[in-house]
Amino acid sequence: xxxxxxxxxxxxxxxxxxxxxIRHRHEDLELDLVPPNFxxxxxxxxxxxxxxxxxxxxxxxxxxxxxxxxxxNTRLFRYLSNKDNINNNLVYLKDESTNxxxxxKDRGMDNLMNDVRHSGKKQIAVVSCGSGAIAVVNxxxxxxxxxxxxxxxxxxxxxxxxxxKADKIHFSETFISSYEDYLKxxxxxxxDCYFGFVNTNVAYxxxxxxxxxxxxxxxxxxxxxxxxxxxxxxxxxxxxFALRQMYKNGIIDKIPKIGIVELKGGNPIETGYQKGEKxxxxxxxxxxxxxxxxxxxxxxNYKKIVDMVDRDEAFFxxxxxxxxxxxxxxxxxxxxxxxxxxxxxxMAALNKYLPxxxxxxxxxxxxxxxxxxx
Numbered sequence: 001x002x003x004x005x006x007x008x009x010x011x012x013x014x015x016x017x018x019x020x021x022i023r024h025r026h027e028d029l030e031l032d033l034v035p036p037n038f039x040x041x042x043x044x045x046x047x048x049x050x051x052x053x054x055x056x057x058x059x060x061x062x063x064x065x066x067x068x069x070x071x072x073n074t075r076l077f078r079y080l081s082n083k084d085n086i087n088n089n090l091v092y093l094k095d096e097s098t099n100x101x102x103x104x105k106d107r108g109m110d111n112l113m114n115d116v117r118h119s120g121k122k123q124i125a126v127v128s129c130g131s132g133a134i135a136v137v138n139x140x141x142x143x144x145x146x147x148x149x150x151x152x153x154x155x156x157x158x159x160x161x162x163x164x165k166a167d168k169i170h171f172s173e174t175f176i177s178s179y180e181d182y183l184k185x186x187x188x189x190x191x192d193c194y195f196g197f198v199n200t201n202v203a204y205x206x207x208x209x210x211x212x213x214x215x216x217x218x219x220x221x222x223x224x225x226x227x228x229x230x231x232x233x234x235x236x237x238x239x240x241f242a243l244r245q246m247y248k249n250g251i252i253d254k255i256p257k258i259g260i261v262e263l264k265g266g267n268p269i270e271t272g273y274q275k276g277e278k279x280x281x282x283x284x285x286x287x288x289x290x291x292x293x294x295x296x297x298x299x300x301n302y303k304k305i306v307d308m309v310d311r312d313e314a315f316f317x318x319x320x321x322x323x324x325x326x327x328x329x330x331x332x333x334x335x336x337x338x339x340x341x342x343x344x345x346x347m348a349a350l351n352k353y354l355p356x357x358x359x360x361x362x363x364x365x366x367x368x369x370x371x372x373x374x
Contacts, residue, residue, distance in 0.1 A: 005042040022195035033183035036280040037200035037301045069100040076218040090361045102368030103131040108204035109139035115203040116194040126196040127182035129159040150182035199232035199300045209242030227259040227364040229342045233301030258314040261349045266295030270316040292341045317349045324348040
């Protein structure tokens, strides 16, 4: 299947792929100059003989690079606990910590860097110092692409160390102004600097979906539920897209539901959905001050995830700091020393979800504790 066009869902205009998305804007929908995800993929020329490989295939040949960062084929293993034994559930953990920077975000980087190359750019700009930025910095270095990272000046030293390989780090006064400065820079240098907002990038999304293929391949069955931590929401959208394509092409006979793990008080998608908000963004005025990166005030994939919930292909499973701490106190398998706080929130969500389930096959996605890319 060749992915030939992108369609803007706001105005229905179509663009030949590859197309750098920042070149088409709806400024009235932007938040601090950042656009929400309003892009759909138009598919043509289905390869019926081998639909799985073609679904994630880049629409033209990739250039050859000697890349040392090997992504994917992470382990899937059975997780045993008292709760799943009681209710006859089968629980598996998908351990993404063995990816180069310890996150499933690494999965989209080959596609993203090839998109940069085919756009004729030699540098990429990215905002934040989270796992997405860490992956961008490390993969850009491998591909010989210069990276510019925009962060606020009060960022933690540990986070700053994780992106020290960047060619340039731009400090802004506040978290919000870092987004504004990032977009201003990207628009000013649009001819030589690639807009690297991974929260809504289609090329990046296609690579992320490889995780769902691995789950189906290694599990040798279709799970009922996949629990995924939700920050920007692109990871949620990407897995749902891959699962829908597998279903469409007869690879699987049902679409697993995705459990959207957010933090209570910092869960804009669930909060907006409960209020009946169906626009492109919903903003929480005062998100909780939490020690987890899952605390957000908005999500740039808000509408797409709301549509998933409306289709009964996703559901909300928000947890509190107290519930995460309770899991940590009861942890018998040393998760707290092997995985980051985001993964611990998924395990807390799993413990919360299991008692009400029977005869279900559930996969929980984990990331690592140290994402220094080294």
